[in-house]
Amino acid sequence: MTDSISRRPATVGVPLALRAESSAQACFICDEAILRRLGIDLAHPGVMPFSVPPEQPPGPFLDIHAGDWETSAMLAFDPDGAGWPDPPQTPTQPREMKMKTQVAIIGAGPAGLFLAHLLKRHGIESVVLESRSRAYVEARVRAGVLESGTIDTLNNLGLGERMMREGLVDNGLDMRFRGRTIHLDLPGLTGRSVKIYGQQEVVKDLIGARVAEGDPLIFDAEVVRIEGPETASPRVHYEHEGVARTLDCTFVVGCDGFHGISRAAVPEGVITTYTRNYDFAWLGVLVKAPPIPDMTYTNHDRGFALCSRRSMSISRLYLQVPASDRPENWSDAQIWDELHTRMFDTDRTEVKEGEIFQRDMAQLRAFIASPMQYGNLFLAGDAVHIVPPTGAKGMNMAVADARVLARGMAAYFSGGSRAGLDRYSEECGLRVWKTIRYSSYMTGLLHRFNEHSPFDRGMQLTELEFISQSEAAQRTIAEQYVKLSDVAD
Ligand SMILES: Cc1cc2nc3c(=O)[nH]c(=O)nc-3n(C[C@H](O)[C@H](O)[C@H](O)COP(=O)(O)OP(=O)(O)OC[C@H]3O[C@@H](n4cnc5c(N)ncnc54)[C@H](O)[C@@H]3O)c2cc1C
Numbered sequence: 001m002t003d004s005i006s007r008r009p010a011t012v013g014v015p016l017a018l019r020a021e022s023s024a025q026a027c028f029i030c031d032e033a034i035l036r037r038l039g040i041d042l043a044h045p046g047v048m049p050f051s052v053p054p055e056q057p058p059g060p061f062l063d064i065h066a067g068d069w070e071t072s073a074m075l076a077f078d079p080d081g082a083g084w085p086d087p088p089q090t091p092t093q094p095r096e097m098k099m100k101t102q103v104a105i106i107g108a109g110p111a112g113l114f115l116a117h118l119l120k121r122h123g124i125e126s127v128v129l130e131s132r133s134r135a136y137v138e139a140r141v142r143a144g145v146l147e148s149g150t151i152d153t154l155n156n157l158g159l160g161e162r163m164m165r166e167g168l169v170d171n172g173l174d175m176r177f178r179g180r181t182i183h184l185d186l187p188g189l190t191g192r193s194v195k196i197y198g199q200q201e202v203v204k205d206l207i208g209a210r211v212a213e214g215d216p217l218i219f220d221a222e223v224v225r226i227e228g229p230e231t232a233s234p235r236v237h238y239e240h241e242g243v244a245r246t247l248d249c250t251f252v253v254g255c256d257g258f259h260g261i262s263r264a265a266v267p268e269g270v271i272t273t274y275t276r277n278y279d280f281a282w283l284g285v286l287v288k289a290p291p292i293p294d295m296t297y298t299n300h301d302r303g304f305a306l307c308s309r310r311s312m313s314i315s316r317l318y319l320q321v322p323a324s325d326r327p328e329n330w331s332d333a334q335i336w337d338e339l340h341t342r343m344f345d346t347d348r349t350e351v352k353e354g355e356i357f358q359r360d361m362a363q364l365r366a367f368i369a370s371p372m373q374y375g376n377l378f379l380a381g382d383a384v385h386i387v388p389p390t391g392a393k394g395m396n397m398a399v400a401d402a403r404v405l406a407r408g409m410a411a412y413f414s415g416g417s418r419a420g421l422d423r424y425s426e427e428c429g430l431r432v433w434k435t436i437r438y439s440s441y442m443t444g445l446l447h448r449f450n451e452h453s454p455f456d457r458g459m460q461l462t463e464l465e466f467i468s469q470s471e472a473a474q475r476t477i478a479e480q481y482v483k484l485s486d487v488a489d
Pocket residue numbers: 106107108109110111112129130131132137141142143144145199221222223224255256257258259260261360361362363380381382383389391392393394395396398
């Protein structure tokens with residue numbers, strides 16, 4: 001069975017088209033003449049015109065969604081009995097296919113996936129377009145510290161079961177310098193703790209639920225252009241399976257990370273950016289070895305290091321390295337030598353060695369773009385702000401943005417008020433600046449800076465001495481570590 005437009009196997013594309021229409025359970029593509037013969041009203045809401053390039057069979061063709069059952073066939077009709085031309089022997093030319101939704105979400109990272117689930121809870125339809133494959137997105141190792149607001153959000157969505165079972169509660173944050181350790185007792189200082197649960201595990205849970213519920217999440221779908229972001233009906237252009245497609249919507253949300261295309265869709269001069277690039281990076285490794293008990297940052301003359309956990313048998317370890325360095329420049333032995341040294345682990349017993357099975361590099365950067373919206377285009381997560389990872393805030397900020405946006409969209413779609421959405425940038429702005437301030441402060445406190453004079457180094461170590469003796473200073477850090485991304489739902 002072939003479909004009437006591309007003459008490819010009919011199963012390609014139909015399930016996706018159907019899932020984009022919440023009430024539709026069947027789909028055919030027909031010529032207009034057939035519809036008339038069948039007595040179907042062309043203005044029926046279940047009938048949607050398709051755009052078909054001129055070299056394809058005569059049109060206009062129509063996409064009909066109807067009935068209580070689903071068919072995987074898009075039948076090749078032949079209204080005149082003249083037969084279609086032979087199927088092309090060469091691959092078909094790209095065609096344009098259209099879809100429609102309330103909210104088009106670009107990117108299936110934490111920002112996009114949380115937003116899609118939160119919108120669904122408010123009865124709002126969305127389509128998530130992700131340029132990478134599901135396997136790639138689910139395997140991407142990044143953040144791992146969940147603030148209480150993020151934990152609550154996942155639980156309130158009913159998706160926190162695995163996180164609660166497998167995630168580790170972190171009650172302490174340690175900072176080491178001159179061979180001594182400052183222990184921050186998080187519950188004692190703030191009444192809260194954080195959870196260690198890898199970002200890729202959060203992403204897996206969110207994707208699994210979205211797929212299980214049959215809601216549209218299209219992988220290998222690269223958005224190439226946003227048309228009319230300032231209008232009431234923007235259109236997202238994307239490519240999927242070699243075919244150019246469009247998604248019409250009321251709102252577009254760019255959750256496509258720092259290198260995405262959404263921010264660039266805003267005309268020049270509208271957005272102001274604020275940036276600080278550091279000349280060092282983090283070399284991160286995942287290791288099959290039991291972690292040390294508390295997340296531990298260290299400030300050493302040779303540079304910063306961090307020992308954190310992913311599970312009781314997997315450690316996530318980081319070393320400050322020059323920004324121009326590469327993971328493959330480091331042998332395993334060099335990584336272990338440097339970690340033991342910087343952690344003041346002189347007899348090499350505290351940091352447990354094991355198989356290094358994954359390594360990556362994260363550049364350190366602070367970046368804010370403001371405002372976070374333009375017309376009906378909104379930006380969320382790394383698309384609009386980046387924090388140095390020292391504060392462990394990137395994912396938590398992305399989730400907080402999604403919560404504010406979902407609240408604004410819920411108000412709009414239920415009562416027509418745009419007030420919440422219009423305040424989105426303003427509402428997020430102060431939280432974002434505070435988070436960047438905290439992450440930059442921790443970065444400045446703990447890293448080695450090439451430009452530091454002996455005076456600067458003295459000031460840095462004296463700041464750590466002061467923190468070690470001041471409960472107020474410890475509480476200030478602990479408070480920002482556990483709940484800086486709090487927002488009201
Ligand atoms: C290497 C690395 C390590 C990190 N480590 C930490 C850490 O230890 N702690 C911490 O708190 N934070 C860390 N972060 C930051 C944290 O992971 C991010 O803040 C978080 O991923 C932000 O989520 P997001 O959804 O905004 O963006 P992302 O997770 O980047 O998701 C954006 C998605 O958009 C997709 N996309 C991009 N362009 C397009 C397009 N044109 N069309 C369709 N889809 C597109 C991308 O493929 C991606 O899946 C790290 C980041 C990196 C890069």
